Amino acid sequence: MKKIGFDSARYIRLQSERIRERIGQFGGKLYLEFGGKLFDDYHASRVLPGFEPDNKIKMLLELKNQAEIVIAISAGDIEKNKRRGDLGITYDTDVMRLIDIFRGFGLYVGSIVLTQFADQPSAITFENRMTALGLKVYRHYPIPNYPTDIRLVVSDEGYGRNDYIETTRSLVVVTAPGPGSGKMATCLSQLYHEHKRGVKAGYAKFETFPIWNLPLKHPVNLAYEAATADLNDVNMIDPFHLEAYGQTTVNYNRDVEIFPVLRTIFERIYGECPYKSPTDMGVNMVGLSIVDDEVCREASRQEIIRRYFKAACQVRQGLSSGAELSKIELLMSSLNLEPEERAVVPAALGVADRTGKPAAAIELPDGAIVTGKTTDLFGPASAAMLNALKALAGIPDEIKLISPEVIGTIQTLKTDYMKSQNPRLHTDEMLVALAISAASDENAMRAMQKINELGGCEVHCSVILSSVDDGVFKRLNMHLTCEPTYEKNNLYHK
Numbered sequence: 413m414k415k416i417g418f419d420s421a422r423y424i425r426l427q428s429e430r431i432r433e434r435i436g437q438f439g440g441k442l443y444l445e446f447g448g449k450l451f452d453d454y455h456a457s458r459v460l461p462g463f464e465p466d467n468k469i470k471m472l473l474e475l476k477n478q479a480e481i482v483i484a485i486s487a488g489d490i491e492k493n494k495r496r497g498d499l500g501i502t503y504d505t506d507v508m509r510l511i512d513i514f515r516g517f518g519l520y521v522g523s524i525v526l527t528q529f530a531d532q533p534s535a536i537t538f539e540n541r542m543t544a545l546g547l548k549v550y551r552h553y554p555i556p557n558y559p560t561d562i563r564l565v566v567s568d569e570g571y572g573r574n575d576y577i578e579t580t581r582s583l584v585v586v587t588a589p590g591p592g593s594g595k596m597a598t599c600l601s602q603l604y605h606e607h608k609r610g611v612k613a614g615y616a617k618f619e620t621f622p623i624w625n626l627p628l629k630h631p632v633n634l635a636y637e638a639a640t641a642d643l644n645d646v647n648m649i650d651p652f653h654l655e656a657y658g659q660t661t662v663n664y665n666r667d668v669e670i671f672p673v674l675r676t677i678f679e680r681i682y683g684e685c686p687y688k689s690p691t692d693m694g695v696n697m698v699g700l701s702i703v704d705d706e707v708c709r710e711a712s713r714q715e716i717i718r719r720y721f722k723a724a725c726q727v728r729q730g731l732s733s734g735a736e737l738s739k740i741e742l743l744m745s746s747l748n749l750e751p752e753e754r755a756v757v758p759a760a761l762g763v764a765d766r767t768g769k770p771a772a773a774i775e776l777p778d779g780a781i782v783t784g785k786t787t788d789l790f791g792p793a794s795a796a797m798l799n800a801l802k803a804l805a806g807i808p809d810e811i812k813l814i815s816p817e818v819i820g821t822i823q824t825l826k827t828d829y830m831k832s833q834n835p836r837l838h839t840d841e842m843l844v845a846l847a848i849s850a851a852s853d854e855n856a857m858r859a860m861q862k863i864n865e866l867g868g869c870e871v872h873c874s875v876i877l878s879s880v881d882d883g884v885f886k887r888l889n890m891h892l893t894c895e896p897t898y899e900k901n902n903l904y905h906k
Contacts, residue, residue, distance in 0.1 A: 414777060414868070417707030418462035420470075426697040428474035431616075434695055435478070435582050438614025438686075441606065443599040444695070446587040447619040451513060456620055458891065459635045459712040460702065468620075469517055472585065479583040480522040481514055483507055484593045487526045487535035496590060504538045506589035511547070522584070523548035523577055527594030530554055550575035552594065552601060559597075559673045566680040571604035591643065600677060607681050614686065617667075617693045622647045624661045624691050625699040631712035633662060634743050638719040641736040653689035661691040714870075716743055717754045721893035725876055728896040754893065756872035759783055760792075761895070764874035770899050772796035774890075775870040776803060786836070789819050792873055793881040794842035800869070801846075804862035805855070813856045814845045839884040866890055875899045 435442040448456075451469040464470070472479055486494075489503045496506055511521050524542055526535055529551040539549045552574040555565055564570045577598075584602070586595045599615050606613040621636035633647050650663040652671055667690040674693075678685040687693050702708055720740045726732035744750075752758050756773040759781045763771035769786035774796050776782065782803050784796025802809060822841055826832040837845065843863070849856035867889040876894045877885075885892040 414461055415704065415707045416462040417702060417704040417711065418460040419701050419703045420462055420464050420467050422703075423463070423467060423697060423701035424471045424474060426700055427468075427471045427695070430695045430697050431471075431475060431583065431618075432478075434614065434616050439612040440582050441584075441611060441613035442582065443584045443586060443602050443613060443615050445595045445599050445615070445617045446585050447595070447617070448621070450510075450587055451517075453620065454889070455635075455639055455715070456698075458718075459632050459715050460698070460708055461711050462703075463698075469519075472519060473517060475583055476518060478581055479585055480520045480579060480581040481585045481587060482523050482525060482577060482579070482598065483510060483521065484525050484527050484586055484588045484595050484598045486593050487529040487532045489590075489593065490526075490535045490538050491532040493534075494590070503589040503593075504534075507542075510587070510589065520581070521547075522579055522581075523550060525550045525552055525575075525577060525594075525598050527552045527598060528554050548578070550577050552598060559670070559677065562673065562676050562680060566604060566677055571601040572608075574601045574605075576605040576609075577602055600674075600681075604681055615693070616695050617690075618695055620696060620698055622662045622664055623699040624650070624663060624694060624696060626662065626702075628662050629746065631709045631716070631747060634747065635712040635715040635719075636664075638716045638740050638743050641719070641723065641739040642732070644739075650689050650691045653691040656688035661689075663690045663694075667693075713747060713749055714754060716740065716747065717749060717751055718891060718893050720744060720751060721754075721872075721896070724896035725894055728876065728898075754870070754872065756781060756870050757893075760872045760874050770873065770875040772871065772873040774800045774866075776800060777865065777869065789816070789823075789836060790842060791834075791836045791838060791881070792875075793871075793877055793885070794837050794839045796871070797839055797866070798842055798846070798859075800866060801859040801862050804865050805858040807855050807859060811855055813853065813859055814842070814849050818845055818848065838878060838880045840880055843884070863888070 431444065451466045453465050453468060456463045457465045485503055485507050494503050495501060496503065499506065507524060514521050524547055526539060526549065529535060542549050555570045557564065559565055586598050588595050603613055603615055622633040626633055628647055628649060637645060637647055646665045647662055648665055648668055650661045650668060653659060653661045671690045675685045723732060723737040723740050727734050727737050756775050759773035760771050760783065763783045763785050767785050770792045771783060771785050772792040773781055773783045780803065782796060782799045784792050784799050786792050787795060790798065798813065802813065819837060822837060822845060823835040827835050846856055846860055850860045869890050871885060871890050871892045873894045876898050882892065
């Protein structure tokens with residue numbers, strides 16, 4: 413069993429209490445900028461073993477009767493058809509997905525705000541669609557020289573030009589489908605409008621990473637740098653907090669760089685700034701819920717290695733210039749990390765070297781490693797997955813779970829009718845064949861019932877896998893890495 417390094421129950425209790433305290437600090441109204449993913453934070457669950465991906469939703473449910481959600485989306489992102497890298501869906505589609513999920517949890521979604529609105533046709537179409545569905549949609553406009561021209565920003569021609577978002581609850585959570593959506597600007601605009609209406613309201617920032625009360629070079633914080641290498645985020649000591657309190661805390665460069673501007677904006681709205689540092693603005697209690705530091709350190713080191721392989725494959729696929737990979741390599745060097753410290757890497761490469769063909773390895777929850785080689789029937793990923801299910805079910809390796817006749821029929825369908833060049837079964841095809849066999853074979857049924865236990869397992873393949881296999885591993889929440897090479901030297905790869 414994997415070791416636990418994080419206490420989720422303690423986190424949910426401490427975090428909800430901290431937010432209630434901050435609401436009280438500002439007289440009963442708080443705009444909370446919510447960074448990162450609200451309900452599917454798999455990065456946090458990987459680097460903090462014991463952190464559940466939906467912890468933040470569970471925490472908000474503790475504040476359910478006080479909270480409403482405002483979703484910010486940049487009108488420019490709608491016009492550019494911007495997509496989420498993990499899900500492959502557009503930001504405007506993701507807004508609808510988020511609303512459905514929040515409502516499914518029983519959380520109240522109050523409205524949508526279109527930031528940077530400049531009459532973009534696609535944004536207007538989206539606005540009309542959302543309005544027709546009964547949702548409130550507001551417009552926030554570009555402000556020239558934002559945020560440095562503070563006299564303009566904090567004026568009727570700046571924030572004052574934006575629509576005032578009508579809210580009814582004491583905690584307004586401002587979230588978004590992705591970075592750069594205008595969450596902070598939305599919060600600050602609302603503070604301006606609330607102040608003009610005589611309503612006392614405050615602002616706070618919720619970011620899980622970097623963790624402010626862990627050391628700057630702690631692997632958990634370095635894993636965050638690896639995860640955001642494409643954004644060029646850098647963790648740094650918060651100089652404002654150090655000066656004000658004599659306490660060393662960690663923040664990241666963008667918040668530190670923007671703080672003098674934010675402080676001046678607060679002063680122009682309130683007459684004084686309620687915060688002395690970027691760290692003061694945060695409400696993050698994650699660091700106080702770590703119960704085994706070494707477990708989290710090792711999990712974070714492994715995450716950095718995973719990020720290294722991902723970045724290397726993106727370079728090979730022509731999806732990255734290489735700067736992201738170079739940054740992660742520096743992080744690995746600072747921790748004296750080597751790719752081979754990921755246990756499934758030497759296991760997969762060893763089989764590939766022996767057979768001369770692509771191979772894969774899977775680490776099971778108990779630490780045992782099973783491998784899969786390329787055969788006439790299966791690709792390496794499907795072979796390894798089938799072997800993993802056998803091991804989890806306690807089925808001897810020599811027992812066949814899927815008859816060669818069934819596999820042959822599927823191969824005929826693939827090659828003769830679907831015109832595929834590859835007769836070997838992908839992971840999705842193997843799982844379907846296993847499900848069919850389970851209808852009449854007890855061993856196949858036992859193996860199929862172990863599929864959920866694959867979640868969280870580590871996987872490595874000696875070549876870049878097809879998008880089909882990659883997608884199956886993602887849906888099963890298995891942590892896949894690949895060597896940055898293709899099986900064939902073709903120019904085009906599916």
